[in-house]
Structure formats: C-alpha cells, structure tokens
Amino acid sequence: QKEVEQDPGPLSVPEGAIVSLNCTYSNSAFQYFMWYRQYSRKGPELLMYTYSSGNKEDGRFTAQVDKSSKYISLFIRDSQPSDSATYLCAMSEGGTYKYIFGTGTRLKVLA
C-alpha cells in the first residue's frame, strides 16, 4: 500500500462547481497536512495546511482532515478556469521534516 494515495484524474468540472479533492494515507503518525497547487512546469504553491484533525477555511478553499479514516479533503467553491491545475496533498509526522507528497490530481475547470 502506498503511503499517500491520490486519484490522478483528470477531474473536469464546469465553472462555478464545487470541487472535492481527496487523499488517503496509511501512516497514522502523520500530523501535518498540506495542499498545494501546481501549474504545468512550475513549483508547487502552498494553498492550505492543517494540523491534526478538523476543518480549515480560507476564502473559496476548505481543508478537512479525518484522522480516524486517514482521509483528507480539499473543497473548492465557485471553481474558476484559473483553478485548473494539479493539486497535491502532502503530509508529515510531527517530529520529522520529511514531507510525503501524493501524485496529484489534475483538475480542469471548464468555462
């Protein structure tokens, strides 16, 4: 079983839709959870981070962590064509600097 799994997509949605992106993981010691957006041939851009369980909201983005299910989600409300990118989840254990990334989900928002 891979340490972090993400559906590669592509996920195509119409403009204005609510997008749900997910990652599952196997390491119960993960405590820090991040979401990045990556445009083609660019560096990942940090969108949100959460520590342990719970929800966090920032503008159109909401991150959720369910540690009991080892499942994290990123919701994007009112999606825009400019949101079209690859979305990466990343996570790490509390006492380490090593971050494990998912393979990314490619999102296409159609105008």
Added chain:
Amino acid sequence: EPEVTQTPSHQVTQMGQEVILRCVPISNHLYFYWYRQILGQKVEFLVSFYNNEISEKSEIFDDQFSVERPDGSNFTLKIRSTKLEDSAMYFCAFGREKYEQYFGPGTRLTVT
C-alpha cells in the same frame, strides 16, 4: 507569497558530470528543503536544512548529493556524478514554520 529564485532554470549535462543547482533564500525563513520531481511523477523529498545543518535526508539523498551554503546566504545542491535517472525538476523550498513551504520555480536537469 514570498518569492524564491533558482538558477539555472534549465541545465543540460552529460552523464558522469558534476552539477550545482542554486537557490536564493527568503530572509527570515529558517527551514530549507530540496525536492525533486521526475517528469510525470510525484514530488520527492531529498533533504531538509535547519540552523545551518542537515536536519533530515531521504534514502534518495545518497553520497552523490550534497547541500551547502557556500556564501552564508545562497543554498546549493551538488550532484557529483550525474546519472540518467537524475533527470528531473529540482525544487528548493523555504519556510518560517515546519508546516510552511514556499517553493521556487525549479531547475530542470537533463542528463544525456
């Protein structure tokens, strides 16, 4: 978002040659990382640097790799004897906190 710069943007080298990739840090950011991303694959952790020393490294970061701060500010990643499988995008990242990482635009390394 703070800006990180990396040079060169693209490096082509022959197998067995040494390459040095450079990263200009964000001031007041204490945590520093190198990652690589082979085309079409996931971002992979290489090494983290805190308080002027390596804090953690992955199994990828073997004796062929080294990270330095040659002038006390910029960071470098050196690959001593490049292999074809070292072809990838190499990203540096900085953060003020452990959970925070701002990535540079990357250096595309092509080993022929």
